[in-house]
Structure formats: structure tokens, C-alpha cells
Amino acid sequence: MTQFIKVNVAEQRVTERPNVIQCSAIGACVAVCLADKELGLIGVSRVMLPNRADPVPVEAPAKYAHTAVSRLLDDMIASGAEKSRVVAKLVGGATLYPEDELNLNSSIGQRNLSAVCTELSKLGIPMISCDIGGDYGRSISINPDTFAITVKTLTRGETVI
């Protein structure tokens, strides 16, 4: 029976078909979605912040980009994924209050995105699709068979990436 698994901010989950992973109301966070399509294996880490100087507590690896992406890949591999088959999709990193971060070069959402992209390229995982940036929130639902991600918004309808 299909389970619908909710992933909250700073959480990480890996599951396989027929289970569906969902994230509600993503704003400036970035949902890093990985899949090994051959196995129907999917994983999501809902990254909250780019990096942290001091060591990240073990119980919160999904919180920071620099630990979240490699931890998620490790968990995918531990569940049977073949690293060469793993691909990524990104959702989120929005800036809902552009005027609030004028004093910085980029908003927290943009900094999250660039930190996640750096980690993906370090690990050699190709990013095949994304729905990122903008000034609106997104909710996602990931199909484990096709790795199609349905992105729902309140004001801009629904897209599939």
C-alpha cells in the first residue's frame, strides 16, 4: 500500500516505490530530491541553511547544505542505490521579501541554492531539473516510479518537473 511520507524543514527521508514523498509549503528552504530510477528509490533532504562554521550536531545533518547532500547520498547508497545512476532535482529557494535582504548580496533562499549546487557538483550528481527561486511558496509530491515531481503553488497553478 502506498504511504505518503511528509518531510518537514531540516528533515531527511529515503523510501522506495510505491511510497510517495511530500513537502508542504517550501519557502526559502531547498528540497534536494535524489532518485535511482531503476530501483524506484527516492530521497529528499529539506535543507534549511547553507553552511555552518562549527561542527553540525549529528542529529541535524539535514539542516545544513554542506552535510545534508552527502548524508542523503550515503543513505540512498545504503538502501541499494548505484551512485552512477543517482540524479537530482531541486525545488525551493524562494525570496518572498526581497526588500528585507537588500543589505546582503543575496537572500537566504539564493544562498541555500548555491550551497546545494556546490555540494551536488562536488559529489558528481547531475541535476536534471529544477523549479527554484521566485517569490512564491511551493508544495511538492514525488512519484517514485518516474521521479516526476508535482509542484503546487497557491497563485501560479501546478507544474510537473
Added chain:
Amino acid sequence: MRRDYDGGTIGDMLREIGNIGCGNALNALSSLTDESYEIKIPEIELIDCAEVFTRLDGIEQMYVSIVINMMGDINGKYVLLLNPPLACSLIKALGLGDAGDISDIPAESKSAILEVGNISCGSCITAVSTFTGMDMNVTIPSSAVDMLGSVLSQPILQFAESDPDILYIRCDFSMASDPAKSGIMLVLPEMASVDRLIERFGAFLK
């Protein structure tokens, strides 16, 4: 060791300050709209920033948010969250007619909403500053209309960058004549400011 922020005398003191701030903010809303509001007892708790998102019901519901940064002796954020019926009726009370689709509000209605945020936040910090004798200023407000979780994301994440913990002061309220018109007020002081406040009141707490 972490201070016991949500229990004991310190908790009582912070709860009282929360009460004064939220009560005054709602009084201001009340006189602005000529309506009275039912106010719940403010919740106050020290939690992990990520937990803010799991504590709110209806995270995908549409909300109008107004975010204001507080500066001075107390740094932090003031966030006013209005559900669409309440936002529409505030806009109407300010003489701007029917807002219609709140996700696409005209510029003048948006500035009315920002003004509502300004006035309520102003009353909140004036009361807190008078009570505590601490200087406080505010920045100009910014506003967004989207899912509850999404409008809160940026301010909470900015917070989490400097401190993983947050002193979560939350007050739910609704219009007395129509409880479906409701909102949430969040007052989020930085931990360093809370410590400063506790030091100032330390003499009375012993």
C-alpha cells in the same frame, strides 16, 4: 547550560512581557477597525527554529504576512499573520473597499496592510519598551501573501542563521463578532536580547 527560558520566574516575566506587547498590539488593531478581538493566552517556549513549522496548523493555507525587524536594546522580528477574511475586513475598515482576491491586492490595499502591521507592532514595542525601559526601534515592514509555511520561511531561516534556538512567543486572536476572521502574532526576540532583558530584571527576580 541553557537558561530555563520558558519556566520559573524568568518564564513568568517573559510571559508577562509577551502579554503586554500582544495585548497592546491588538488594542491598536481594535481601535483602528472599531472591532473587538478575542485573544488567547500567549504561548512562550524555547524551541529549535525548524520546529516553528511543525507547530502551526494549516501550513499550506493562504495567509497575509507582515514582517518587521526590531532593533535597539531588543533585536528580533515581529510577524503578523492574517487569514484572508481578516485581511479583507481590515482593508475595508481602513476605507479601501472590497479587496477581492487577496493574493493579488492593489498597491493601496497593500500599503494599508503594511500600515496595520506598523501600527500594531508600534503599539507592541512602545508598551514593551515603556515597561522594560529598553530602547527599541523598528524597520519598515515587508509583506507577502502565500502559504503559511512559505511566508514564515525567510524570517525564521534568517533567524536560524545566527541562532538555532528561538524564543517563540505566539498569540492567536480572532474577531469577536466573527471568529472565522483570525490571525497569529509572533514576537521573536534574539536570545542575546532576551539575556539582556533578564539581566536588567535580574535584581527583581532574586
